[in-house]
Amino acid sequence: MIELEGMTKSFRMAEGEMTILHGIDLTIQAGEMVAIMGPSGSGKSTLMNILGCLDAPSSGRYLLDGTDVTKLSKRQLAKTRGQRIGFVFQSFNLIPRTDAMRNVELPLIYNGVRSRRAKAKAALERVGLGTRLRHVPSELSGGQKQRVAIARALINDPSIILADEPTGALDTKSTVEIMELFTELNAAGCTIIVITHEDEVAEYCTRRVWLRDGCIQSDDKVHNRRTKLAAVSA
Template sequence: MIELEGITKSFRMGEHEMTILHGIDLNIAAGEMVAIMGPSGSGKSTLMNILGCLDLPNGGHYRLDSTDVTKLSKKQLAKIRGQRIGFVFQSFNLIARTSAMQNVELPLVYNGVRRRRAKAKAALERVGLGSRLGHVPSELSGGQKQRVAIARALINDPSIILADEPTGALDSTSTTEIMELFTELNQQGCTIVVITHEDEVAEYCTRRIWLRDGNIASDDVVDKRRHGRLSAVNA
């Protein structure tokens, strides 16, 4: 599903050019749940922006579902973001005075989809918020807000969900709930990539990629049995 070949990314800082990614080669298959980790400045956010078609690399090729997105126009990239990629962020990015239902409907509004309410309701029910359709964000817990954000990410049936520190603003109980939800969605066929600095979050994934200084330092399969997750995931 995702193929990165020789991806580089640099930014100009005054008279100097700073290289953030140094020739990243990475393949992620459909149905995987991958954690991308690394210290501050390792290139995690830059890589996430490229994966999400929010930014383009300076060099290399990025193929998403066999489409080389490095050759696409801004309009074409926007179409891919709207149709193939669902985003989940640490800060939820919900509109404060708008209900959960209306927040989830927003991507459909942007894409000119009619009969939105039934689809938004189904998405919220899918993440366990069928009884909170009319609640505004201030009436929801942190975990519930993130569930609304996940429902919004799912609304256009994307082929991949990109989650940038999705549990960074949550307590441990809500973190567990959200990662169990991601695991359930992954078992239903969603491909999920999580940017995180938390080992306990990465343990829910099937694969862990570690970045350091703009390079992939390691790429390992996560042994869920070692962390006691296998029985819980398959229960």
């Protein structure tokens, strides 16, 4: 599904050009759940922005289902983001005075979809919030807010979910609940890429990619992957 070939990313600074990513080669197959890890400044967020078509590499190729993303126009990139990629962030990015239904409907509103309510309701029910449809964010726990964000990410039936530190603002119990939900979504066929610095989060994934100084230091399968039963018994 995803192929990065010799990908680099540089930024022009006052003191000269700074290279953040150095010749990244990475393949992610459909149906994988991959943790991308590394210390601060390793290039995790830069890599996520490129994978999510929010930024373009300086050189190299990014193939998404065989399409060279680096050759797409801004309009085509926006369409790709809207139709194929769902985003989940640490800070939830919910509109404070808007209820869960409306927050989940937002991507459909931006895409001009008129029949939105049934789809938003189904997405919230899918993440276990069928009884919280009319609650605003201030009436929800941290874990429930993140579930709303996940429902919003699912609303356009994306093939890929990119989650940037999705449990960073959550307590342990909520972290387990959210990672179990991601595991269920992955089992249903969704490809999930999680940016995280937490080993406990990476244990729910099928694979762990470690970045350091803009290079892939290691790329390993996760053995004894956590499942719902394992998390409950831990």
